[in-house]
Amino acid sequence: MFRYANPAVFMRLSGALLPWISGAAAILLAMGLWMGFRVPPDYQQGMTVTIMFVHVPAAIVAEVAYGAIAVASLFSLVWRHPLADTAARAAAPLGAVFTALGLVTGSLWGRPMWGAYWVWDARLTSFLLLLFLYLGYMALWNAIEDETRAARAAAILALVGAVNLPIIKFSVDWWNTLHQGESIVSGQIARVFMWPLAFMAFGYMALFAALWMVRIRTEIVNRRARSLIQRAG
Amino acid sequence: MITSLIAQKLTCVRGERRIFADLDFRVSAGEALVVEGANGAGKTSLLRLIAGFLTPVSGSLVLDTDKGAIADGEERGRHIGWLGHHDAVKPQLDVGEQLEFFARLYGAGGDVKPVLERVGIARQRELPCRYLSAGQKKRLGLARLLMSGRGLWLLDEPFAALDTAGRALAADLMRTHCASGGMVIAATHDPLGLEARSLRLEAA
Amino acid sequence: MSGPFISLVMRDLKLASRSGGSAALALAFFALVATLVPLGVGANLNLLARIAGGVLWVGAVLAALLSLDRLYQGDFDDGSLDLIALSPLSLEQVALAKLLAHWFSTGLPLTLLSPLLALLFGLPGPGTWALFVSLLIGTPAVSAVGAIGASLTLSLKRGGLILPLIILPLLAPAVIFGAGAVTAALDHLSNGALGLLSAFAAAAVLLSPFAAAACVRLNLAG
Numbered sequence: 065m066f067r068y069a070n071p072a073v074f075m076r077l078s079g080a081l082l083p084w085i086s087g088a089a090a091i092l093l094a095m096g097l098w099m100g101f102r103v104p105p106d107y108q109q110g111m112t113v114t115i116m117f118v119h120v121p122a123a124i125v126a127e128v129a130y131g132a133i134a135v136a137s138l139f140s141l142v143w144r145h146p147l148a149d150t151a152a153r154a155a156a157p158l159g160a161v162f163t164a165l166g167l168v169t170g171s172l173w174g175r176p177m178w179g180a181y182w183v184w185d186a187r188l189t190s191f192l193l194l195l196f197l198y199l200g201y202m203a204l205w206n207a208i209e210d211e212t213r214a215a216r217a218a219a220i221l222a223l224v225g226a227v228n229l230p231i232i233k234f235s236v237d238w239w240n241t242l243h244q245g246e247s248i249v250s251g252q253i254a255r256v257f258m259w260p261l262a263f264m265a266f267g268y269m270a271l272f273a274a275l276w277m278v279r280i281r282t283e284i285v286n287r288r289a290r291s292l293i294q295r296a297g
Numbered sequence: 298m299i300t301s302l303i304a305q306k307l308t309c310v311r312g313e314r315r316i317f318a319d320l321d322f323r324v325s326a327g328e329a330l331v332v333e334g335a336n337g338a339g340k341t342s343l344l345r346l347i348a349g350f351l352t353p354v355s356g357s358l359v360l361d362t363d364k365g366a367i368a369d370g371e372e373r374g375r376h377i378g379w380l381g382h383h384d385a386v387k388p389q390l391d392v393g394e395q396l397e398f399f400a401r402l403y404g405a406g407g408d409v410k411p412v413l414e415r416v417g418i419a420r421q422r423e424l425p426c427r428y429l430s431a432g433q434k435k436r437l438g439l440a441r442l443l444m445s446g447r448g449l450w451l452l453d454e455p456f457a458a459l460d461t462a463g464r465a466l467a468a469d470l471m472r473t474h475c476a477s478g479g480m481v482i483a484a485t486h487d488p489l490g491l492e493a494r495s496l497r498l499e500a501a
Numbered sequence: 502m503s504g505p506f507i508s509l510v511m512r513d514l515k516l517a518s519r520s521g522g523s524a525a526l527a528l529a530f531f532a533l534v535a536t537l538v539p540l541g542v543g544a545n546l547n548l549l550a551r552i553a554g555g556v557l558w559v560g561a562v563l564a565a566l567l568s569l570d571r572l573y574q575g576d577f578d579d580g581s582l583d584l585i586a587l588s589p590l591s592l593e594q595v596a597l598a599k600l601l602a603h604w605f606s607t608g609l610p611l612t613l614l615s616p617l618l619a620l621l622f623g624l625p626g627p628g629t630w631a632l633f634v635s636l637l638i639g640t641p642a643v644s645a646v647g648a649i650g651a652s653l654t655l656s657l658k659r660g661g662l663i664l665p666l667i668i669l670p671l672l673a674p675a676v677i678f679g680a681g682a683v684t685a686a687l688d689h690l691s692n693g694a695l696g697l698l699s700a701f702a703a704a705a706v707l708l709s710p711f712a713a714a715a716c717v718r719l720n721l722a723g
Contacts, residue, residue, distance in 0.1 A: 200663070351722045
């Protein structure tokens with residue numbers, strides 16, 4: 065496990081994997097989109113159901129990314145590994161963008177469904193809160209100048225957030241039933257929709273993994289460049 | 298009772314900057330150690346490291362007591378009397394309240410009056426601390442040291458802001474503390490005014 | 502161990518109540534929010550009664566937020582935190598003492614003021630009672646989560662701006678359950694809001710000292 069956490073080993077390994085993961089992301093997303101546009105219209109939602117194929121995977125990746133940050137933070141706090149900090153920091157903007165994407169596609173879906181861009185749907189509301197969690201996490205990272213301390217503080221915040229996130233989701237669901245809100249997906253998803261959805265979900269995941277790797281690699285290279293400049297100067 | 302503090306190959310890194318490396322020193326009960334060095338050489342970092350606020354990246358720091366050796370930073374902190382370069386004085390509290398709170402916080406019994414008399418601010422006992430001068434606040438800090446009953450005193454610039462009489466008082470308190478088996482480590486640019494070994498930190 | 506613990510709680514309370522302490526300011530802020538909302542939404546008492554639970558809960562959270570800097574920042578800036586850290590108390594005990602003092606000087610007074618503000622909103626008796634009880638149970642959670650945020654942002658010069666961004670999303674459950682209890686009382690329903698709020702508050706109060714102590718440790722190294 066720790067062998068792969070060594071930056072040099074990580075660079076080599078991720079360098080070999082990156083083309084494959086990027087390729088997989090491109091193929092999966094292309095397949096998913098192609099299949100997505102060929103599904104028959106839903107008897108309730110018509111063709112707007114296709115928005116689901118870009119919305120649901122974004123929402124999944126948004127949560128997975130927060131989970132990744134939390135796991136990396138745990139590694140950073142317990143085993144004090146600098147690569148874990150880099151990984152956690154690199155995942156945050158990606159998670160935030162996927163969350164924002166989930167929110168935007170969700171509200172685009174909501175317009176034909178509910179006649180409004182925003183309704184206080186349980187899922188949209190928790191994603192809005194998740195977006196704020198991401199923003200707070202990124203703001204804390206940027207605000208503390210000393211990098212080791214920033215990493216430690218951000219890791220604590222990420223773990224507190226990870227403990228709280230299920231509670232937030234639960235409370236928002238509870239609140240939503242209290243106020244009789246609406247929900248996007250009701251009932252079973254028809255079989256024809258399953259396949260494109262699965263392709264898109266794996267495609268999004270691969271895309272996230274590839275971008276995450278690129279960001280970590282960039283940070284490692286940046287750090288090397290910095291120390292070279294310092295030594296030269 | 299503490300008997301000695303032994304540092305071996307102590308290395309301190311903050312952020313990406315190495316403050317000092319492979320530092321060795323030893324202080325025994327009854328001794329004073331002056332930490333010298335230019336600004337930024339790491340005097341305050343060393344004191345904060347001994348207090349347990351900072352953890353060394355490598356090396357060992359062991360405080361020997363009659364009840365056994367202590368290597369843990371927070372446990373070591375229970376033997377430390379601290380005089381930092383911030384005054385740690387609340388403007389809203391009066392002098393007496395401030396010292397009484399500190400005594401209770403440290404579980405140290407005893408009357409604050411003789412201690413305030415010793416450091417020469419007994420008349421200000423009822424005075425809110427916002428009216429104290431910088432030197433008087435420093436004297437209150439010295440009173441806290443006396444009140445703490447701790448064996449190892451860590452002093453960051455103990456003479457700053459003190460007048461001549463105040464400096465003599467501080468030196469006298471340190472001398473008495475050492476004479477009664479205590480230990481003093483002080484970071485200062487001024488002569489300590491008592492017999493002390495010195496440790497010079499070179500900027501890395 | 503109880504002597505040092507109580508002395509720390511008592512000192513923080515004393516500091517909060519003296520001039521420059523923010524206990525009274527938080528109350529004034531809370532009252533002001535409650536005054537401005539009717540000015541914004543109109544004086545329809547039926548409408549005001551409906552939104553009272555939510556508005557007063559949000560107001561209480563924001564008011565408590567204002568006084569969070571008192572928790573650690575002052576002691577950190579003037580070096581008192583160094584001395585407190587070297588006391589016989591563990592940093593976890595210190596965090597718990599400070600949490601208690603913050604609640605006694607902020608959460609409790611806000612709770613006690615709430616029935617009066619509920620009157621301004623025309624909240625009926627059961628709703629007022631639910632608001633009072635929910636604040637009594639929920640404000641410790643606000644102090645607990647706030648303490649984590651305050652200790653995280655200790656070394657920041659712009660900490661006051663980041664603090665709300667960090668802790669407000671974490672406090673969403675408290676607002677939801679707290680205001681939900683008031684709604685339930687208005688509609689003569691029982692929805693278990695107070696139970697959920699109690700669970701959230703208990704978890705927050707139990708976990709907060711550990712997280713806050715870890716953050717304080719981090720900042721003492723600075």
